[in-house]
Amino acid sequence: MTRMLLKRFGQGILVIVVLQTITFFLVRQLPGNPFLGERKLPQHIMDQLNNLYGLDQSAWVQYLNYWKGIILHGDFGPSLIREGVQVSDIIAQAFPVSLWLGVLGMLIAVLAGIPAGMLAAYWRNRWPDALIMLLAMAGICIPAFVIAPVLGITLGMHIPGLSVAGWDDALCAVLPALTLGLVNAAYIARLTRGGMAEVLSADFIRTARAKGAGAARILFVHALRSGLLPAVSYLGPAFAALITGSFVVESCFQVPGMGLHFVNATTDRDYFLIQGLVLCYGVLIVAANLAVDIALVALNPRLRSNP
Amino acid sequence: MTEYQQGNSLWSDARRRLMKNRAAVASLVFLSLMVLACFVLPLFPCIANPNATDLGNIAAGCSWQHLFGTDQLGRDLLARVLYGGRISLLVGVVATVVSFAIGLAYGLVSGYAGGRVDAFMMRAVDVLFALPFIVLVIVFSLSIEEPSKELTAWVVETTGWSRESVAPILGLTPLFVAIGALGWLTLARIVRTQTMEIKAQEYVLAARSLGLGHARILFRHIAPNLLGTVVVYTTLAVPGIMLTESTLSFIGLGVRAPNSSWGTLIKEGADRMEVSPELLLFPALFFCLTLLALNFLGDGLRDAIDPKSAKD
Numbered sequence: 001m002t003r004m005l006l007k008r009f010g011q012g013i014l015v016i017v018v019l020q021t022i023t024f025f026l027v028r029q030l031p032g033n034p035f036l037g038e039r040k041l042p043q044h045i046m047d048q049l050n051n052l053y054g055l056d057q058s059a060w061v062q063y064l065n066y067w068k069g070i071i072l073h074g075d076f077g078p079s080l081i082r083e084g085v086q087v088s089d090i091i092a093q094a095f096p097v098s099l100w101l102g103v104l105g106m107l108i109a110v111l112a113g114i115p116a117g118m119l120a121a122y123w124r125n126r127w128p129d130a131l132i133m134l135l136a137m138a139g140i141c142i143p144a145f146v147i148a149p150v151l152g153i154t155l156g157m158h159i160p161g162l163s164v165a166g167w168d169d170a171l172c173a174v175l176p177a178l179t180l181g182l183v184n185a186a187y188i189a190r191l192t193r194g195g196m197a198e199v200l201s202a203d204f205i206r207t208a209r210a211k212g213a214g215a216a217r218i219l220f221v222h223a224l225r226s227g228l229l230p231a232v233s234y235l236g237p238a239f240a241a242l243i244t245g246s247f248v249v250e251s252c253f254q255v256p257g258m259g260l261h262f263v264n265a266t267t268d269r270d271y272f273l274i275q276g277l278v279l280c281y282g283v284l285i286v287a288a289n290l291a292v293d294i295a296l297v298a299l300n301p302r303l304r305s306n307p
Numbered sequence: 308m309t310e311y312q313q314g315n316s317l318w319s320d321a322r323r324r325l326m327k328n329r330a331a332v333a334s335l336v337f338l339s340l341m342v343l344a345c346f347v348l349p350l351f352p353c354i355a356n357p358n359a360t361d362l363g364n365i366a367a368g369c370s371w372q373h374l375f376g377t378d379q380l381g382r383d384l385l386a387r388v389l390y391g392g393r394i395s396l397l398v399g400v401v402a403t404v405v406s407f408a409i410g411l412a413y414g415l416v417s418g419y420a421g422g423r424v425d426a427f428m429m430r431a432v433d434v435l436f437a438l439p440f441i442v443l444v445i446v447f448s449l450s451i452e453e454p455s456k457e458l459t460a461w462v463v464e465t466t467g468w469s470r471e472s473v474a475p476i477l478g479l480t481p482l483f484v485a486i487g488a489l490g491w492l493t494l495a496r497i498v499r500t501q502t503m504e505i506k507a508q509e510y511v512l513a514a515r516s517l518g519l520g521h522a523r524i525l526f527r528h529i530a531p532n533l534l535g536t537v538v539v540y541t542t543l544a545v546p547g548i549m550l551t552e553s554t555l556s557f558i559g560l561g562v563r564a565p566n567s568s569w570g571t572l573i574k575e576g577a578d579r580m581e582v583s584p585e586l587l588l589f590p591a592l593f594f595c596l597t598l599l600a601l602n603f604l605g606d607g608l609r610d611a612i613d614p615k616s617a618k619d
Contacts, residue, residue: 026443138595145557282439
């Protein structure tokens, strides 16, 4: 078990390094450069800018310097677009926003999705199941960028105090979090139903029923633990994706989080910012997958004896 | 007299089961109608030119002249939705075919080779799985934009077709390639597992002892038996890929003007939602219903072809 985790940890580091390498060379392949503004800069100024940021060196030298900066000084480099701003400053500003939004969204998704999936599994092939699964299917097929404006115009316009854009007060998080929550709740409900349905038709559940256990006891004590496994595997990566920011939701509600920076940095060719954001994402997704592995072992004792 | 009974093949069995599934049949009918509407209907003059502006009817509501109304430039929304559907469906299908080809080949080779080759190929898939999909698609599609422009120029030069007729479709190449080239991972895993299972069966051993080459065993004896699973998975992958395309288009990095897809139409609609909600309603409705139908059809196919995995 410890060996497996160590192995996963090593693989995680490898993933992050490969991810950074791919991103590094891909973004420099992009046509255009960070200094193309409204006005075309004269060549000598362009050369000076490139020299200042070390972009005139060969790609490999830049690549090694980038790693050296991170490992030796914890330096992610400067933003090429916003003068005098460090990438770490931008991330330090945007990450808490996306984190807060992601936690809220995940909470909504779990609180709505898991009970819905359990109910559907309990009444499987009857009308509550059909209804819940139809709703979940709709949740999967209606993309976030449709849910967001619709929530904005229905709830946002009619409930006083709710704002449909910006990030000034606590209530601003309500609509974006709700959008994130609804989309993910649909997936979680489907996975929970699948997992629970399988467990509920297992022999040990029949035994429990025969011994007179009530519905609540069967659902929560006997079935929940292993029925949750598929949903838990989904939760890790989904959570990592959520807290690194959802492009769509953040751009719909003008939330200054990581997702918005992701898109802007790519269109602006802000090389260091893209790499910093991707690194952040990579670390989180590796950490989330590791957490899922640990949670799966905790939920499923069979994994312990057989590493 | 002997009574003959016609044998049931796997596929006729599957078709019979599919036809019993009302949701899947309804989805199939709906999708056929949608494809007809997007690809055939615009050939008739009753559908306006999606880029023509009717200056007398700007941002008009629904009327007989413009069934779905017009946008802020006076363009007919019905025509725009149908032409947008063309692009969305096209990207969905072509990118799926790309990822289908890569995933099938990769999974077959990995599963058939086994051992170290398999271990290495699967670790590569694990790494790719951990990458932020959308970011990679964006960066990848931007970085192959130049080569795709060269491709357009080359096609125009060699075939002599007019630039206007090929540019809109070929301009989508970065999107096809980027989404397809990064969307094959799950399929490769599924194909690999199945290949390993089939490889261990006696008839493959028989084929090998008869002296058949690897290529023939792979493509004549193993690949056909994978087809069911692959078809099911591919159908279920189309909505995901269409969703990726529309998400990219929505944030302005996918389909660009003069093309428009359902994603860009939804974006335009969302921007003007307070003034004219139908600009959001119609594209969103077409898009969501198509995704819904694709999902139901995929589920139905899965239950029909592989009854073991069916919901209990």
